[in-house]
Amino acid sequence: MIRVAVSGAAGRMGQTVCAAVEGAEDMELTGRADPALDVDLDGVLGEAGVVVDFTTPDTALENAKACLEAGVHVVLGTTGFDLEELRGAVESAPAGANCFVAPNFAIGAVLLMQASQLIAKHMPECEIVELHHDRKLDAPSGTAKRTAELIREAGGSVHEPIHSVRLPGLVAHQEVIFGGEGQTLSLRHDSIDRSSFMPGVLLAVRRVADLPDRLTVGLEKLL
Ligand SMILES: NC(=O)c1ccc[n+]([C@@H]2O[C@H](COP(=O)([O-])OP(=O)(O)OC[C@H]3O[C@@H](n4cnc5c(N)ncnc54)[C@H](O)[C@@H]3O)[C@@H](O)[C@H]2O)c1
Numbered sequence: 001m002i003r004v005a006v007s008g009a010a011g012r013m014g015q016t017v018c019a020a021v022e023g024a025e026d027m028e029l030t031g032r033a034d035p036a037l038d039v040d041l042d043g044v045l046g047e048a049g050v051v052v053d054f055t056t057p058d059t060a061l062e063n064a065k066a067c068l069e070a071g072v073h074v075v076l077g078t079t080g081f082d083l084e085e086l087r088g089a090v091e092s093a094p095a096g097a098n099c100f101v102a103p104n105f106a107i108g109a110v111l112l113m114q115a116s117q118l119i120a121k122h123m124p125e126c127e128i129v130e131l132h133h134d135r136k137l138d139a140p141s142g143t144a145k146r147t148a149e150l151i152r153e154a155g156g157s158v159h160e161p162i163h164s165v166r167l168p169g170l171v172a173h174q175e176v177i178f179g180g181e182g183q184t185l186s187l188r189h190d191s192i193d194r195s196s197f198m199p200g201v202l203l204a205v206r207r208v209a210d211l212p213d214r215l216t217v218g219l220e221k222l223l
Contacts (some may be wrong), residue, residue, distance in 0.1 A: 079142025105200030120156025
């Protein structure tokens with residue numbers, strides 16, 4: 001059994017992750033950390049083999065550091081923090097625990113990123129529109145920033161700015177529109193329910209302990 005604690009357990013994603021872990025036959029939910037539950041992360045680290053963090057941009061980095069210092073693997077879904085700072089924290093933490101980060105755990109979003117890289121080789125000019133619920137703290141989304149990075153690596157030209165729409169009713173959506181001579185090509189992914197992220201989160205929980213690198217970024221690395 002993999003012993004899993006959830007950080008941000010009272011949040012929208014955290015509650016969904018707790019239910020998914022409880023429903024997984026090979027996992028045991030050992031702790032729920034969240035200021036809203038009056039339980040801090042330190043209070044759940046002792047029992048956990050893996051921590052899943054879906055919190056806020058300003059706390060995720062400290063939480064990841066605390067996990068690594070305690071020798072507990074961490075799966076980080078929070079977006080909006082500085083990935084280079086995390087890289088530094090992983091390098092300076094004692095060996096023994098790994099960190100897995102993904103800006104998007106939905107398979108459809110990962111496939112959209114990969115298809116975008118393929119298209120960018122032939123139709124480089126593009127714009128990204130990301131649409132999320134109105135309680136989201138960061139903009140543009142971590143998914144949009146990662147998509148832009150991957151498109152640029154593939155030789156594409158992502159126009160600035162990335163467009164961020166925030167409205168009630170939305171969950172997590174993204175469109176990449178490529179423009180060429182006399183034609184456009186649009187890719188769109190819609191997470192219409194937070195359950196879309198759960199197979200990816202559970203996969204990361206199962207794999208994080210055995211990853212070859214101490215820091216791994218992107219769900220595509222596990223597929
Ligand atoms: N990677 C993905 O696939 C993916 C998908 C959806 C959302 N997200 C990201 O996940 C994060 C959480 O999103 P949400 O909609 O659940 O937010 P939310 O506001 O509903 O939940 C965040 C929770 O974190 C708690 N929290 C704050 N500080 C904490 C701390 N120090 N320790 C423990 N818990 C703390 C809050 O009390 C809150 O309950 C955001 O950064 C969002 O962008 C990522």
